[in-house]
Amino acid sequence: MLGKRLRYLREREGLSQLSLAKKLQIPNQNISNYERGFRQPDYETLQKMADFFDVTTDYLLGRSDSYKKDKEEEDFQKFINDPELQHWYYEELPQSEEDQLRQLRKMWEIIKGDKK
Amino acid sequence: MLGKRLRYLREREGLSQLSLAKKLQIPNQNISNYERGFRQPDYETLQKMADFFDVTTDYLLGRSDSYKKDKEEEDFQKFINDPELQHWYYEELPQSEEDQLRQLRKMWEIIKGDKK
DNA sequence: CCACTAAGAATATCTTAGCCT
DNA sequence: AGGCTAAGATATTCTTAGTGG
DSSP states (O other): OHHHHHHHHHHHTTOOHHHHHHHHTSOHHHHHHHHTTSOOOOHHHHHHHHHHHTOOHHHHTTSOSOOOOOHHHHHHHHHHTOHHHIIIIITTOOOOHHHHHHHHHHHHHHHHGGGO | OHHHHHHHHHHHTTOOHHHHHHHHTSOHHHHHHHHTTSOOOOHHHHHHHHHHHTOOHHHHTTSOSOOOOOHHHHHHHHHHTOHHHIIIIITTOOOOHHHHHHHHHHHHHHHHGGGO
16 A cells, blocks of 8 residues: 555656655666565655655555644644744753644643633 | 553553453563564564554654654545445446555545545 | 563564566 | 566564473
8 A cells, every 4th residue: 555655646746656756865677676565665665655745654654544644743843943933942941842742732732722 | 662552551451461462462572572672573563553552653753753644644544444445436337456545545635636 | 369470472563675567 | 757576584472381479
């Protein structure tokens, strides 16, 4: 199933196996093997592909027919990538990335308010 | 990252590695190795885990902090698993599963109407 | 009971090169 | 170019115990 999705996405972008391979930093033979279902990429490569095509791994694996990321999650990602936020937040409190994320998520929950 | 998520979900359910292993039909040593990040399950097992805990693979892999499936997709899944639908649809037209899915998706788009 | 460790066996993937259209 | 195939080398996972809390 991953093979079909991968081929679909690649051709959709008008890319050759080789050009995609270069972008993903892997040999083009691997792409061929993945698309034909002869090999399964390791998780790192799977996620590279998901990132590159901007889809979920569930979509790549054929678990979901929707390529879209979770809406809420998407909104949150936009929130934490807001330049303004970065300006007043990140420079203030040096702390672990995990703690930052947890804190930001709480703030986000508050900001979006009663939508919950 | 998968390890953390897996352990979290398992303990959340109050399961031992052994009991989870039995449910997933794999040796309990594998669970231990996955949780500690020494091994990576194949995609089949990954999806078994996602199904069992009812989360996305993106969540398991740590790509998403949201465990929730895409709302739209979830609704669609409910739709196609509706017993009534199965009754009047599946028995009528024998065709490939892919075609069925494509057709059902179109119907679903129509049914949910202007929500789009 | 529960989680972790070890080591050989089994499997899968990677790499490199070549072939076909 | 673009895509596929082959085979040895490499790396990973599985299996089957066994250890310790």
